[in-house]
Amino acid sequence: MDFNPSAKELSHFPFLKKAQDHIKGRFSSLDSLFNDRKGELLIDRALGRIQDAITVKKTSAPEITGTADDEIAAYALARIIVSCVHDKTLIDRLTRYESERAYYFLVNEEEWNQNYRQDDGDYSNLCIALAQELGIQITRDRIPLADYVELVAPLHQDRFNLVNRRLDHGLVDIKKDERYELLRERIRVLLRRDLPHKVPSSVCEKLGPRVSEIKKVYQEQMLEQFGTIEESSFPPCMQALITALTAGVNLTHAGRFALTTFLHTIGMDAQAIGQLYARSPDFDLEKTMYQVEHITGRGGSGTEYTAPACAAMRTTGLCVNPDPLCEKVSHPLSYYRAKKRGPAKDPVKKP
Numbered sequence: 001m002d003f004n005p006s007a008k009e010l011s012h013f014p015f016l017k018k019a020q021d022h023i024k025g026r027f028s029s030l031d032s033l034f035n036d037r038k039g040e041l042l043i044d045r046a047l048g049r050i051q052d053a054i055t056v057k058k059t060s061a062p063e064i065t066g067t068a069d070d071e072i073a074a075y076a077l078a079r080i081i082v083s084c085v086h087d088k089t090l091i092d093r094l095t096r097y098e099s100e101r102a103y104y105f106l107v108n109e110e111e112w113n114q115n116y117r118q119d120d121g122d123y124s125n126l127c128i129a130l131a132q133e134l135g136i137q138i139t140r141d142r143i144p145l146a147d148y149v150e151l152v153a154p155l156h157q158d159r160f161n162l163v164n165r166r167l168d169h170g171l172v173d174i175k176k177d178e179r180y181e182l183l184r185e186r187i188r189v190l191l192r193r194d195l196p197h198k199v200p201s202s203v204c205e206k207l208g209p210r211v212s213e214i215k216k217v218y219q220e221q222m223l224e225q226f227g228t229i230e231e232s233s234f235p236p237c238m239q240a241l242i243t244a245l246t247a248g249v250n251l252t253h254a255g256r257f258a259l260t261t262f263l264h265t266i267g268m269d270a271q272a273i274g275q276l277y278a279r280s281p282d283f284d285l286e287k288t289m290y291q292v293e294h295i296t297g298r299g300g301s302g303t304e305y306t307a308p309a310c311a312a313m314r315t316t317g318l319c320v321n322p323d324p325l326c327e328k329v330s331h332p333l334s335y336y337r338a339k340k341r342g343p344a345k346d347p348v349k350k351p
């Protein structure tokens with residue numbers, strides 16, 4: 001399909017190759033961004049995008065507020081900035097935000113796109129071209145089993161479960177709205193795959209003060225989200241790791257990593273995490289603090305690691321005693337957040 005999107009259309013999907021080509025040559029180098037007011041404004045715009053990504057309660061629908069070129073450049077710059085911060089959760093947040101944003105613009109395309117046209121069934125030309133670039137044949141109501149399994153792996157709704165699907169000759173039936181959801185998921189995975197970028201340290205250094213700003217806001221957001229630590233809200237996997245520690249069992253490397261990153265993200269400081277490990281039979285203060293500080297980003301590398309998602313926990317055998325709330329989440333941190341919110345807002349109806 002030969003389709004040439006307008007600059008406006010590209011600005012709504014800035015991750016497309018054509019969008020990136022559109023602004024190629026606009027900057028002679030990344031360094032040139034720091035030399036003029038225009039560059040500063042673009043950095044502000046990129047930081048605004050990250051700020052939106054980490055804001056838990058979105059109060060307004062996504063919109064394009066600048067020129068198409070600025071929008072595409074801000075998207076690319078936001079990715080550079082989170083690469084400098086090098087925090088997995090922040091990178092995840094940004095890629096989720098970008099995929100949600102694209103999903104919104106796809107579903108509501110008739111409202112913002114004067115060029116909206118449907119030449120081929122239910123979907124607009126833009127949507128079909130975008131899906132093609134992402135490797136999904138959106139006009140088909142069935143997709144190959146292998147593609148389906150890969151796409152729905154992180155989705156936890158029962159309706160995506162294979163047992164609830166019609167499977168015929170290696171093809172899985174999907175509905176129109178679900179195709180948008182699968183596109184959103186594909187966008188998220190692809191955008192996540194190339195992050196963090198390898199950004200020259202000179203650029204990260206120049207971005208330093210702005211990066212510190214975003215780190216501060218991000219930490220405040222995390223504190224706001226997780227608040228005081230409530231052990232009773234820990235997911236079963238984390239409770240099992242703590243019980244094992246308390247019983248004097250040595251945790252595997254994967255177990256230590258999962259527990260440390262989880263506790264760090266919910267706000268426990270390195271000292272308190274170290275004290276928890278003092279219950280371990282092979283406790284070695286110096287070694288433990290070195291490991292904890294390394295994982296929590298205080299050990300010199302500056303890299304903060306994030307607690308593994310449920311899928312990874314299952315792979316390493318650390319997902320134990322899952323309860324009904326576990327069926328609704330894909331991450332131990334989401335479990336903790338949901339449980340802390342309390343039974344009134346808990347999505348699971350207790351018997």
Ligand code: SF4
Nearest residue numbers: 235237310313319326
């Ligand atoms: S499903 Fe997730 S949150 Fe629940 S026990 Fe397993 S890893 Fe933990």
